[in-house]
Amino acid sequence: MAPIKAPLKTAQSTTALNTRFNSNLLLRRGISTRTQQNIGKPIAVSKDSRSKRKANSPLKEAKDVKQIDLGNKRAALGDITNATCNETDVKKTGLKDTSNAIKKVTVQTKFIKNVKQKASIENIRPINGIQNKIAPITRSQINRPDLVLKAKVSNKVTSKLPDASKKITQQRTSDASEKSEDSLNDAPSKEPASDKTSTEIKKVVEISPPLIAPKEPELIREVPEGVEDFDKENWDDIFQASHYAMDIFEHLKNRESHFQIRDYISKQPHINIHMRSLLVDWMVEVQESFELNHETLYLAVKLVDMYLNKIQVGKDVLQLVGAASLFIASKYDERMPPLIDDFLYICDGAYEKRQMLKMEMNVLKNCNFEMGIPLSYRFLRRYARCAKVKMPTLTLARFILEYSLMDYTTITHSDSKLASAALYIALRMEKISGWTSTLEYYSGYQLEDFMPEVKLLNAYLHKPQKDSLSTIRNKYSHKLFFEVAKKPLITL
Incomplete structure (x- = not known):
């Protein structure tokens, strides 16, 4: 080997x-430990000889959007353009260079209010009622009055609303304008929108009910008397996942039957129980x-x-x-x-x-x-948290559970019952309490349900220690782990 x-x-x-x-x-x-990983580690100091470059933005000096040179600076998301150019567009516009047909425009939000309303449609076209975006439009799109009408109507509606309600009504106005698109196709190309259409859109915005904040979820489970509701105390803590914790661990307990392990050493002609214990000690x-x-x-x-x-x-x-x-x-x-x-x-x-x-x-x-x-370590942490067990006691339970990994006879037992047994032995060794009603509720086990696992783990702790299998005991004999491996054992 x-x-x-x-x-x-x-x-x-x-x-x-x-x-x-x-x-x-x-x-x-x-x-x-993770705190010791920096001991003796050289500190690498690197100096950057490059001088810092100042970003001289033209926005600080420009008073109007027209003064900004959009060709000198690159936008954060790159050049934004959705204009296309083909031979037909070149003939219509009379442009000699096709590259001039595509105009690179960046989004300017700070100075968009200074843009004059007399700007031509070829340069500025609001999209879906958002006034702080600029997008080019080709000559072939000018004959579509629905685009122009949709932008004008949405601008009238959103400009009269407060800032907080603009975001809520944006999608509603765009949906209403899309519904009236069929009726606008017959309109002349350069005529403004009808008052009837704008009035209907305004009514949709005014009549629509305000958004109501969702109610806080109610606790579905009712804990019995004498049980501390750990999930209710940590309901607003996103790291505890109190909304789903009970369901998660019930699901894990139900899945334990899918990962059952039988006695396989008898079918392995080349390895034995001691070799498996050596492997676990090495791991x-x-x-x-x-x-x-x-x-x-x-x-x-x-x-x-x-x-x-x-x-x-x-x-x-x-x-x-x-x-x-x-x-x-x-x-x-x-x-x-x-x-x-x-x-x-x-x-x-x-x-x-x-x-x-x-x-x-x-x-x-x-x-x-x-x-x-399903792992026994996950069940142990859950049960110890719900019982509000202190760290020395939890560390002792972790030592008992980790030491049992080398015991081959534990592979056929349930992981949730092994976790319950390790926590119960730790509580007995610390002389704190027994298996309380809170632990019964969150684990779903009474003491007699996992008493065989308790006897199994405690018997393995009493076995003489071998020099070749001393890694776990030495690990938990350290002060960082409260020297729990040195605590006196109990008899059942």
Whole structure:
């Protein structure tokens, strides 16, 4: 079998990546935190010798739109034009150069009020009642009175309305003008709009009822007496997602049956339970070195078990399965996942890039590309938040749950029940309380529902510690994690 222990440095030879893991060298069996990643890292100072360029805008000096030279400055969104020119337009306009038929116009919002009303239609045409936009119009479009009429009518309506109501009535006026388009096609080309049409549009704007603000959503769920309504207290907090939290976790509990894992070691002739525990211990060390999220670790272990549940692998490929699972989980849960070369390096050069990519595809196909797998860590965080558990107690529950990842017998149990059991043991160890009515409501479990998982996790904690499987205990023995691994155990 390929060596499991990984050197604590990265695959890349750059100074930035080497200094990234120098802090981990001191804490090889300790804990690596995000606050320690800047220790010993050189500070790169770069000076820009280029002088700052001042943007001399002609708008500060111009008093009228006509004084602005639109050809000197480029608009933020580029040159805006929708005019076209063909041979017919050249004959009609008499232009010798076709490039002059397309006029580049930029949007000017500050000085549009100074434009005279006697400006020709060929240069200015309001669009849908918006007075602060300028767009060119070709000679062939002058014979369409509906465009001119639509702009005039919408300008009359919106100019009399307050600023707050202009945005509300813009679309209504444009829709009303489009409905009257058929009746305007028969009108002469240069005659103004009829008073009847403008009156009808004004009536549409005046008669239409004002917009009413939507009512605040009401709480559908009623919590029983004696239960603290965590979702109601955080109803306005968008990060808690209190509107959908109960539905989300009920959906995750219902999906647990789709990802059930059976006893697969008996079907694997080349690996055993201890080798799987070594792999999980190595994956925790990788998660610690790369400073990955805990959700990434739990998802990667779940992908490994799902793959081994269906596919037989050799002991020389077991580490590749773990590395590919971490690579996939990093893409799913991390904002900045490590590179594939980093995962190849932590395998001590035992595999090539093509092997890693092929294993990645095999793992994804094996799980049908479903990454939304219910994880025990997500349930634990939800239950601890609803019970308002303090951070030391939550950290202790996290240690119990993460330590159980190496226990092969837990793979057949429900993730939500494992999370409940880990939290219950932590509450008992801290001598805070038992399984309260609030936890019963939000978890949906009573104590007797997950008592087998409680006994299973507590029994694994009492097993003698092996030197080859000490990464998790050393991790949670650090002061950053309140040294929860050193707390005395309880007997049930």
